[in-house]
Amino acid sequence: MIDIMSFFRSKKSSKKTASQIAKERLKLVLIHDRSDCNAELLENIRKDIMDVLSKYMEIDMDALDIQISTTRLDDDDQEVPALYANIPIKTIKQINKDDDKKENKKEEKKEDKKETKKDKEEKNKEDKKEESKEDKKEDKVRKNFIFLCLNFFIFSMEYFFIFVRVNIINKL
Amino acid sequence: MGEVIVITSGKGGVGKTTTSANIGMGLSREGKKVVMIDADIGLRNLDVVMGLENRIVYDLVDVVEEKCKIKQALIKDKRCSNLYLLPSAQTKDKSAVEPEQMKKLCDELRKEFDFIIIDCPAGIEQGFKNAIAGADRAIVVTTPEVSAVRDADRIIGLLEANDLKSPTLIINRVRNDMVKRGEMMSIEDVMEILSVNLIGVVPDDEGIVVTTNQGEPIVASQKYIAGQAYRNIVHRILGEDVPILDLEKCNSFFSKLKRLITRCF
Numbered sequence: 137m138i139d140i141m142s143f144f145r146s147k148k149s150s151k152k153t154a155s156q157i158a159k160e161r162l163k164l165v166l167i168h169d170r171s172d173c174n175a176e177l178l179e180n181i182r183k184d185i186m187d188v189l190s191k192y193m194e195i196d197m198d199a200l201d202i203q204i205s206t207t208r209l210d211d212d213d214q215e216v217p218a219l220y221a222n223i224p225i226k227t228i229k230q231i232n233k234d235d236d237k238k239e240n241k242k243e244e245k246k247e248d249k250k251e252t253k254k255d256k257e258e259k260n261k262e263d264k265k266e267e268s269k270e271d272k273k274e275d276k277v278r279k280n281f282i283f284l285c286l287n288f289f290i291f292s293m294e295y296f297f298i299f300v301r302v303n304i305i306n307k308l
Numbered sequence: 309m310g311e312v313i314v315i316t317s318g319k320g321g322v323g324k325t326t327t328s329a330n331i332g333m334g335l336s337r338e339g340k341k342v343v344m345i346d347a348d349i350g351l352r353n354l355d356v357v358m359g360l361e362n363r364i365v366y367d368l369v370d371v372v373e374e375k376c377k378i379k380q381a382l383i384k385d386k387r388c389s390n391l392y393l394l395p396s397a398q399t400k401d402k403s404a405v406e407p408e409q410m411k412k413l414c415d416e417l418r419k420e421f422d423f424i425i426i427d428c429p430a431g432i433e434q435g436f437k438n439a440i441a442g443a444d445r446a447i448v449v450t451t452p453e454v455s456a457v458r459d460a461d462r463i464i465g466l467l468e469a470n471d472l473k474s475p476t477l478i479i480n481r482v483r484n485d486m487v488k489r490g491e492m493m494s495i496e497d498v499m500e501i502l503s504v505n506l507i508g509v510v511p512d513d514e515g516i517v518v519t520t521n522q523g524e525p526i527v528a529s530q531k532y533i534a535g536q537a538y539r540n541i542v543h544r545i546l547g548e549d550v551p552i553l554d555l556e557k558c559n560s561f562f563s564k565l566k567r568l569i570t571r572c573f
Contacts, residue, residue, distance in 0.1 A: 153490030158454050159497050165454075166461055166501065176503070 178202060181219070189223065196224040310341075310418040313425050313545070314443035316467070318459030320430030322451045323480040326516060327538075328427035329357045330527040331447075334542035336391035337528065340422040343382065345413075346396040347439040348429035349404055355395045359523020360385065369397040372409045378416060387528070392421075402434040407441035414442025423545075432466060440467065446475040447507060452482060452493040457501060464504055476507035478541065483512045484555035495552070508541035509552055510534050531570055533563075 170177050182202050189195055201222040315328045325348075332344040346354035349369065355361045366381035371394065378394075385391035397404065417424050428439035440446065446467045450460035460477070467475045479498055486492035495509055515532030519525060527538040533553075540550045557563060 155487070155490050155493045155497060158493050159501070162454050162457055162493075162501055165458055169458065169462060170465070 185221065185223075191229075193228045194226040196226055199224045310421045310424055311445065312414045312418065312443045313423060314428050314440050314446045314472075315425065315449060316428035316436065316439065316446055316463055317430065317449040317456070318432065318463040319450075319456045322449050322456050323510070323516075324430070324449050325353045325357050325427050326520060326525075327447070327449050327478060327480065327510075328354060328425050329525045330538040331542060331545065332393075332423075332425045333358075333385075333388060333391060333525045334527040334538055335423050335425070335545065336385070336388040338542060338546060339390065340546075341390045341420070342423045342425060343392040343394060343417055343421045344425045344427065345394045345417075346427050347405075347410070347435060348427060349396045349435065350398065350401045351429065352396040352398050354427050355383075355393060356523065357520055358385065358393055358525065360393055360395075361523075364395045367395050367397040369400050369404045372405050372413065378413070387524075402429070402438065405438050407437050410438045411442040432462070436466075440470055440472060443472060446472045447478060448475050448504070449478045449480055450498065450502075451480050452487075452495075452498055457493070457498055461502055464502065474505065476505050477502060478508045478510060479506070480510045481512040482509055482555060487555075506552065507544050508537060509555070510537040510541075511553070511555055531567060533567070 182200070185202065186195065186197075186200075199222075202220070313331075315324050315331065317324050325346075328344060332342050336342040344354060344358070345368065346352050347368070348354070352367075355364060360383050363383050366376040368381070370376045371378055371381045381394055382392040383395065385393065414424055414426075424442075426439050426443060429435035448460050448463055448467070450456045464475055477499075479495055482495065483492055487494045495506070499506055511533055513526070513532050513534035515526050515529065515534055519529060519532070525538075526532050526535045527542070529535045537553050540553060543550045
């Protein structure tokens with residue numbers, strides 16, 4: 137009798153319906169399918185990144201380059217999707233300099249813990265690319281810029297996690 | 309100048325041929341001059357769905373290879389005066405036709421007909437490329453299933469890459485009872501995933517099997533709800549603003565009674 141009751145209970149407690157499961161599975165599958173070809177997705181990412189960055193700086197919209205490509209993990213032969221972004225900056229808005237620096241340090245610590253090897257790799261590449269462009273600018277601007285770069289990466293990791301998740305599911 | 313519409317889906321068995329037949333006949337019933345092209349070379353089916361299988365002399369490959377004139381290969385439908393079918397070949401394969409040849413054929417037919425409806429084969433290979441080569445717009449058919457929606461998404465990407473911008477979507481075989489129980493994805497779910505414009509929803513209807521068996525497209529029948537759905541799609545293709553069929557109402561007691569009565573008489 138108890139078994140029967142628990143059977144019904146367990147059925148009720150599993151809240152997800154078949155249609156919800158289907159929808160979630162589809163969404164993940166499509167992220168993977170679309171990652172190498174869909175221009176619309178990239179456009180959306182581009183817009184969102186712009187929205188965040190434009191709070192802090194003025195960006196050269198024409199020279200902006202965002203694309204999804206693949207990188208190889210060090211300990212694994214498999215290729216994983218990765219988001220690359222090259223964002224030239226015109227000017228940087230100066231708001232609450234001191235506060236920003238404090239936040240910067242905190243965020244840096246947090247990020248280091250979270251980061252996987254792949255993320256680190258990409259961050260390094262990104263920083264190098266961006267920095268080479270910024271060489272002529274003053275040190276102050278450079279410090280500020282690195283912070284903003286980090287900010288951008290925290291944001292872009294949102295997208296990253298989706299890709300990583302897809303990848304894990306594929307492996308399974 | 310006529311308009312070339314390709315009906316495609318990626319996945320097989322979602323109802324491309326049935327949709328092509330119904331849209332073709334529906335448009336001709338609205339007084340348009342329509343030709344339907346079966347682009348599924350090697351697996352022709354549009355002729356049987358239309359009930360015209362006994363009258364085939366020449367086919368698409370003969371036309372493309374210039375063994376006959378286009379007019380000789382066109383089969384005139386006896387039920388609708390403005391409806392013609394260009395059947396595909398059963399013994400050849402997809403490589404018998406090139407995209408350039410299809411484009412030329414479409415341009416030829418465009419001069420004389422208001423609408424050219426192309427029934428695209430399943431898949432994304434040569435047959436698909438042939439079918440979309442001459443098209444002005446595309447209608448993607450899908451069902452609320454994971455595999456069909458995934459393939460539809462791929463097809464939409466390919467269509468857009470081939471300059472067929474903003475294809476429209478038909479969601480076929482929707483079962484409202486299952487949607488209500490949460491067992492099937494709803495129209496909203498599919499639309500959220502596929503971000504394209506919806507041109508119609510066709511409920512799962514036994515009548516499709518009945519009418520296909522008889523070789524009479526359901527769009528001509530008043531008995532079945534799927535017929536109404538296809539008539540609505542035809543009106544939307546013609547640019548009219550028709551609301552999407554409310555499947556909730558269609559399953560109400562009174563509408564069932566109404567259909568039962570019309571079925572009896």
